[in-house]
Amino acid sequence: MLAWTVYISFIGVLVLMLLPAGRARLARIVALLAALIGLGIALAAIFQREPDAGIETITQRAWIPGLGINYFLAVDGISLTLAVLTGVAAVVGILFSWNVEHRVKEFFAFYLALIGGVYGVFLSFDLFLLFVFYELAIIPKYFLIAIWGSTNKEYGAMKLALYSFVGSAMVLIGIVAAYVVSGAKTMNLVELAQYSFPASFQHWAFPLVFVGFAILAGLWPFHTWAPTGHVAAPTAASMLLAGVVMKLGAYGALRVAMTLFPEGLAEWRYAIGLLAVIGIVYGATVALIQKDFKFVIGYSSVSHMGFVLLGLVTINTIGLSGAVLQMFSHGIIAGLLFGVVGRMVYDRTHTRDLPLLEGLGLGRALPFAAGTFAVAGFASMGLPGFSGFAAEFQVLLGAWQAFPTFAVLAGFGILVGIAYTLRVLQKAFFNEAVPSPEAQAHPLPPISVPERLGAVILLGATLIIGIYPNLLLDLIGPSFSSHLFDRLLREGRPF
């Protein structure tokens, strides 16, 4: 059933392509329907799932038998969590782009193609299939930004496409080499994960594949696509970029690089942990001094994704579950922040310049946007009661066990995070500036229903997970006891 999340998205693409030109409303409804069905299926799967189900096969059939490649979709708690995230982000992204008027049909076609690819990555347990979906997602991203983006869009789009492609090229090298070295003529992830690759091979294959994926997760110093890409992208695309595409990278790093090459991980974990911590602190610090509202959120994404990567290399169950929870949490929160900045503020004021926004008195003009951003900001800071707290706290706990120094540094990153969030809150929304008479003469259009709906969904998600994180942790935690992670948990840690 869960496989239909992928199919329904691509069916949506086809329907949209066949739609007659000029039917913008219909196109929106088709896209929303496809996304809603996807989300519905993912949610249904969560409720049906037994806690200790391990890896459940969805569908498995021979695809290219001569090379041992199967069309193998399966699901464990981690996939399921991220599939739900994708569903939520997809629905809300469409609600937030209800006002797109330029080439609507194509917009939603590319959008759904991206969504379909993302679902596919999360559900693939065949390495080749996973890679196919992973690369499939590159092209829609490019067009979404290049056609519907703003500031420097062609540059941002090309940069993102090339970064992604270089990353996936590195992954491809690792996959091809691993396939040949194992000699097992299989691309099945679970089977490959049982094979002990020679240590000398893992020594170089691990960093290659890990970094290849982590480029998309915004690993410092390969993160530079993220701020420019996020800023250039239209609202829905930046929500997806930060919300799910960056998770693709982290997910791939966990699912492929870490499970296949645990000994390599053991050698490199300090280096990667260090990069992750630098990313946390650096992203937060740079966000502190940005003038462009969206750049602040862009760099904050780099910082928060650092927590994911840090959680991954702790290689204890607390840290790993924390990392996956943080993927979910950041997906929701970043979506919300980008939604407020890109859709609610920028589409109305046509500026993202913080000094300019300061003079507009947005707190009074758009109280809903201000309120949403304030709550999202609290969630992003890691205030208890929101998902961000539950996730980052777990990561820090895990990191404290594995490498205390990094945990302290990451904690410092959280402090800076509080600072930049309060700063933009104050500058953009809660200042005492009185709107100029000119601005008062042209009141900003009120926040529309789809926007409110989208914001409420995301706020609800972050609150629910924040108050009762076990809803997801009970899914994520047991996943690490499946065969796939045997070697990772055994050999990944040198001590």
Added chain:
Amino acid sequence: MSYLQLLGLVAPETIVVITALVVLGLDLLILREQPLRHRFWMGAAFAAFGCVLAAAWLLFINSPTHPAGEVSGALPLLRGMFVDDGLVRLVKVALLGLTVFTIAISMESSFTGHVGEYLALILLATVGMMFLVSAEDILMIFISLELTSLSLYILTAFNKRNVKSAEAALKYFLFGGMSAAFTLFGLSLVYGLSGSTGLREIAAKLEQPALDPLLVAAIVMTVIGFGFKVAAVPFHLWAPDAYQGAPTPSAAFIASGSKVASFFVFAKVMMLGFAHAGGSGSWHAYAPGWLPVLAVVAVASMLLGNLAAIAQSNVKRLLAYSAIAHGGYALLGILANGPSGVTSLVYYVVTYGLTVLGAFGVVGLVEERAGEARISDFAGLGRREPLLAFCMMIFMLSLAGIPPLAGFFGKFYVFTAAVGGAKDLGLLWLVIFAIAMSAVSLYYYLQVLKQIYVVPVSAESGSLGAPISSRIVLAVIAFGVVALGCAPDFLVGRLLAAIKLAAL
């Protein structure tokens, strides 16, 4: 073996030759007075029918169930001059398919009034290619190569109204003549060393541990000769001019069908004929032989092809440089030096041929309207011609190697074969280089797509007014590229089954 049996073996080739002659006669005697479009349609329909007939013969009649070795053993008259096994048949069917598509995309052209001659030359070139893939004898290889090449030279020059076409053909001819001389010289050295013309016998005679300096010269000469044919760097200089100047369908044919046949025979000569002179191109394990020579050529092709393509402003030239780069990737299949190398090579060149054929088809339509095929002539094509633009997107992305299109699996398969082809991942350095270059290539393919989809339509440019038949053909090709990418097993499964039986 009686001549009748022999004729049965070469029946597909015979069918195509007869078709060529009939098309020629038909056009000269009956269709002369008809309007051009009508003549093209009739001639093309007949030519395509002949190709389909030959392909049907290959697929359904007398398919060899026994290994190739026995077939050639059973043909004392031919002594391996002509081999007929499942693999060869598959390649021939692919060639015939590419020919049909080439004919289909030339149906609406207006660059020539000599319809019969044009179609007959395409068919004759196809016959040359068919013999080429069958040949396991250096004399036979050379003759087929020349039959193909001579037809292609004329096809390049076919647009008599365009000086560039003549210039392109002259360049192609001079370079091709040179390359033929190199090939012939190399092959004559091989004959002198081994006293035999059959590839398998040559390999048996040349089985000695130390490399004879003469053999080294022979290998280098042969590589140069075939390097010209497949437009590998540094023997690529003719390609950009020939692609740009030639009538678009001719350029498409040179890039597709002729590539498939040349690569297949190239692989055969290297893997069969020089089976014991391979040496090693592995990192830190270099040994003289043809493998290191080819490795250098492959690296140079990928590097120069991809980098030069970035700088092009004409899409035909861009495709020419991209063809050079793709030649480099395909060489990895030969470097894999084994059965999986051959299957991956065949898959790669066939799907590449199909893709590039489609790309040239779109370029041809744009060129007909705009007079040239500059990248900027594609601006706003996504709005002006949604279907053609979508096809072009599929072709470009397939060339860039984006899944789920055929180009992606082709690259993946070739890379896997090359990594597995040498001991201890010896060729991994080459594959890493290839993958890195492939990442570079996305940039220039996206440049074309950017014009098509991102750049707004200028006021004066409207629809291309492309005929409905061209649209259908291109849509079919695009569908083929998607289908072969989504279900590669359709071809790979057959190739693997065939190569198990073939004695390569």
